[in-house]
Amino acid sequence: MKNEISLQTRREFLRTTVLGSALSWTVPAFLANTFSALQSDAADSATQIITGKDATILVVLQMAGGNDGINTVVPYANDFYHRARPKLGLTAEQVLKLNGEIGLHGAMTGFKELFDSGNLAVVQGVGYPNPNRSHFRSTEIWQTASDSDKVEKYGWLGRYFDNCCAGADPTVGVTIGGQLPEAFFAKTPTGICFTDPRNYRFMANGRRGPGGLDLTEQAYEKMNEAEAAQIVAQASSPVRSDETNGQDARATTAAPDDNSGGTIGALAAGMPMQGGKAVDFIERMALDAQVSSEEVRKIADSVQNQATYPASQLGNSLKLVAKLIGGGLPTRIYYVSQGGYDTHTNQIPTQQRLLKELGDSVKAFMDDLKAQGNLPRVLVMTFSEFGRRVSENANGGTDHGAAAPMFIVGNKVKAGLLGTYPSLAPQDLYEGDIKYNVDFRNVYAGVLESWLKTKSAPILGHQFEPLQLV
């Protein structure tokens, strides 16, 4: 069916479309993929559709809520630290020492093992200029890699997809979760998300027709694929974006900068889009859903985990990612998250539980990948939207702060402590917060250039010095 449609329309499509640059978001990814494969010379040279078992993979792990970095990578020997945190301060006995000054929170035994075996890098004091203390704004800054006074439409991973993965399979980016993170927002929507692969499908419960085919499922497929031909025709029509006569609903919505209503591009709350009606976007998603659900279920059913993960949401997410990697899904970016770090009140038990979950889950993930033989291909990078104030608050918690450490995990990383620990001396603080030493975009640049092997400037907007991390 899919092939029929693409073959019917391919010639016309190729005649009117320059691959790589003019692929509209309304073109279903599987068709784009097919065309790219057929016309590989026409594709943009920056395109890196790498499939199979040799591409590097980045796993982004979001610690949502603003993790208290100071009690995660702990300056246990520092007097200023203990003065600012009479109740929350951790002593030398309570931490897992990394050196004579700094230790990991005692719950992070998994990370300590990874550190000792040379698989963990701690980037100290990561932040950005003019830090914002709002969860949403700061998360947005991290997700879009923007300056703190600028609002970017697209996410940094979305810009990676746009720049480097045009025409790729929709599974080039996979989020374990119900919604795509803002980091994935792209000019050409890319990436899929789900929580449970068993349910990632259309469930038929109708009658079976001749040959045992389910009639409901057949009808569903046709009713959701039938538009493919039209989508291609529309995308390949040269008049599409010039027609503004207000009669054809499709044509009227194609002007990308029309902010007067009628364009999805104007949807402030939703994912930014260029032109198109809401229903066109949904058609595209419906096609991606059909194609990817088949791929994902096949792998999840056939691959076994080879490590024991803690029973937690993060554990389950990484368990699933390990399966998908083991099964050879052509994914470059996986995105998982762990919430609950917004510890304004009674921080000690909450952070203890979360950091244990984090350390144990990532350790199990690494063991699993090692058993698969995929360890050298995978890099895990953690981030949180901000750290927390140096001084504890009156409720046994900490309030929103600024800089915090990031963790980079993998057997190719430059293991150890990277950067320097920001000073906790009161005169060195900015409004009660430690100052960052490393801009997070230096870390992103390092990941993009040395791990994903692509130029970082087009993705990050400026040339940031790539942090040497592998």
Add this chain to the structure above:
Amino acid sequence: MLKPLSADRWNDETAAHLLNRAGFGGPPAAIRELADLGLDKAVSSLLDYENIPNPTRDPVWAVPDPEGNKNLRDAIQKATPEERRQIQQQQQRLQFDRLMELRGWWLNRMAKGPRPFQEKMVLFWHGHFATSFEKVHNVYYMWRQNELFRRLATGNWLELLTFAGQDPAMLIWLDQAESRKEHPNENFAREVMELFSLGEGHYTEKDVTEGARALTGWSLDRLEEKFIYRPLFHDDGIKTFLGRTGNLNGNDVLAQIVAQPQAARFITAKLWSYFAGQPPADALNDALAAVFRENGNNFKPFLRVMFRTEEFYAPAIVRNQVKGPVQWLVGSVRMLECDLPPAPICEAVLRSLGQDLFAPPNVKGWDGGITWITTNTLLARYNDAATLIQGAFPPLAASDFARKPGGQGGAIAERQAQRLRIGGVSVDKIVSPEELADKDLLVKSLEHRLLQTTLRDEQQKALRDFLDTKTKLDNADVQTAIRLVMATPQYQVT
């Protein structure tokens, strides 16, 4: 600008649009009725809901319980650690049960109640002052906040902002209850400006810290379960907030916010976006904000103008809004004239679609728009349609049901779920014998009821091919056909 829609454009199509947006849609007969009223009366029939009797009773636990709270506190103090854990577990189960009941209670008001517009506004305010049970941990507070939104749904901006700030759930959610002069907590002070009233860039960091100082003293009496002003917590010093200087308090902060022209612009833009499906152009929003201010910052007269303007019925607005999960569920129930599924099913369905009522992802609320649609939420919509129409409980919802926090896991929950009765759609009620006998008529009737437009030719053909596998259709075939129409991209927009 803001000219009323001309009378010759008021018809079934525009009436359906009004009912879809200002309410949750309805069956063809309801649309016809609205169309017959004419624009002004149709708008009033939705907006002037005060005189429509509302039969819904409050949940039995929806009263403050100082006595019970005191007993519980004493019991916890006397308990051994083991007993304490048991009490905690018991309380948690109780809260989860009540949360499910509350969700069902509210959805029932939306799907079956006589005041859909009021509930649509409550849903707006819930998304706007997005407060989550995940932190509040008290269903009574969540209900109270919901009732507040209902009582002031179309009232005055300053009054609503003030009551929302003093609302127990909000006091916990944004930590105002913990704030005192020695350590002012900035969470509410910041979010009230950033997310509730002004937007980023319309205040300074200094306004946040000064506002937080002024707001100290606003607190929560946890035994009596109500707002309390604690003078000992209040910072009596001089503060400067948004240009006003003095010994300001919480009321001054909110009054000063609402005095900013931006506070009107911010909320009119958000209301327009919610109802029209996309943000207003600047000129349009200027006009909308002017109407709002001319009407004393009262929502009702502003909304009456909004729902009558021709801009609201522009072709680019109509049928171009992605249904949110609640709109999808409630709207389907209204259009199909079927029962609302039992609360556990509704809870599982909305979770699978990405909108847990009383548990928005963060204080920013749900992003909405096309972010509702991912590959997996789309498949969930297609599958949940089967639950709703055929009364079947597919594994999807069952496993989400099993994942319910505090719920029983795995196979037991799935079996339990299977026993829940879901009404499904009564085909006899919505399809005439003539339509059942004539497949062309049937397809037309389903398109009219479910989409208020037509399927594409290829889709029509696929649906006809399905129906043509049988010569004589029974009710189950029609149910499947309904599900198939619901499993199209077009059904996901309104």
